[in-house]
Amino acid sequence: MSEVMLGRIAAQLQRPATRKFARPLILFSELFTTTSHLSLLTGYLARLGWEVYAIDLYAHQDPARTSLANLIELAGEASRAIGAGAIAIGHGLGGLIALKLAEAPTLRAGVALAPFLPGFASPLCATWRNRLAAWTGRALQPPRGRLLFELVADADTFHRAALIRNLRPGPSRAVFDAIRGAPDLLFGSTANPRLVVAGDSDIFAPYDRIATLANAIGAELATIRGRGHWLIGGRALERAVGETQRFLVKRLGQELLLLYPEETG
Numbered sequence: 001m002s003e004v005m006l007g008r009i010a011a012q013l014q015r016p017a018t019r020k021f022a023r024p025l026i027l028f029s030e031l032f033t034t035t036s037h038l039s040l041l042t043g044y045l046a047r048l049g050w051e052v053y054a055i056d057l058y059a060h061q062d063p064a065r066t067s068l069a070n071l072i073e074l075a076g077e078a079s080r081a082i083g084a085g086a087i088a089i090g091h092g093l094g095g096l097i098a099l100k101l102a103e104a105p106t107l108r109a110g111v112a113l114a115p116f117l118p119g120f121a122s123p124l125c126a127t128w129r130n131r132l133a134a135w136t137g138r139a140l141q142p143p144r145g146r147l148l149f150e151l152v153a154d155a156d157t158f159h160r161a162a163l164i165r166n167l168r169p170g171p172s173r174a175v176f177d178a179i180r181g182a183p184d185l186l187f188g189s190t191a192n193p194r195l196v197v198a199g200d201s202d203i204f205a206p207y208d209r210i211a212t213l214a215n216a217i218g219a220e221l222a223t224i225r226g227r228g229h230w231l232i233g234g235r236a237l238e239r240a241v242g243e244t245q246r247f248l249v250k251r252l253g254q255e256l257l258l259l260y261p262e263e264t265g
Helices: 035-047 069-080 092-103 128-135 145-150 155-166 172-179 207-217 234-257
Strands: 002-006 009-014 025-028 053-055 086-091 105-112 194-199 221-224
Touching: 002 053, 002 069, 009 035, 009 069, 025 069, 025 092, 025 128, 035 053, 035 234, 053 069, 069 086, 069 092, 086 092, 092 105, 092 145, 092 172, 092 194, 092 221, 128 172, 145 155, 194 207, 194 234, 207 221, 221 234
Parallel strands: 025 053, 025 086, 086 105, 105 194, 194 221
Antiparallel strands: 002 009, 009 053
């Protein structure tokens, strides 16, 4: 894995031993998490033959001044630096950003894993202490107690301590922009296909609301039965990646294949 600059932001680049897919993937993490929390997802995708860029949108951001629009702008700048045709995949707040990015002609598809729901006060961040933090312009604090358990419940037991240790404060203005209904997602079908992958036991992104969102924006919906929010590791990882890859192969087809000189005739 190496670090590269994509516009104004650093990314972790994971190249596969043998690249099998022509389109690169760009990953965006959930609120309170970093690219380290995406490591299992990044590694799994690279083993399948994808070139993967993992982005930490929240590092070094002023919690009171960084809007959701600012984060989307940074994400778009990073995707354009990779080149036309990248596929955006995000978890949680990163998933919401991926859905918005997929409306741009420079992207080829968008996949949201348990996305943050615009207009919904997710218990992941809308606790009384975080509402006070947002009001006073301070960073949001990661969940504690039962909410923390719910966040990492589907992660492998031996990874949970490290996952919890590496959680960090999040940008309050951007999150409360989303709670108030931002971004303005394009409703109906777009030129680029979009997929929403959701666990049916996710308290942070309730399944009925996820299904309503997917239907409204013309996205396909894949359900991970018996799983909650942590779709990027543990027993949910293989199923989430399987649904994602099937969707991309079905919707993008031959353009995903790398054609080497001996194959082009």
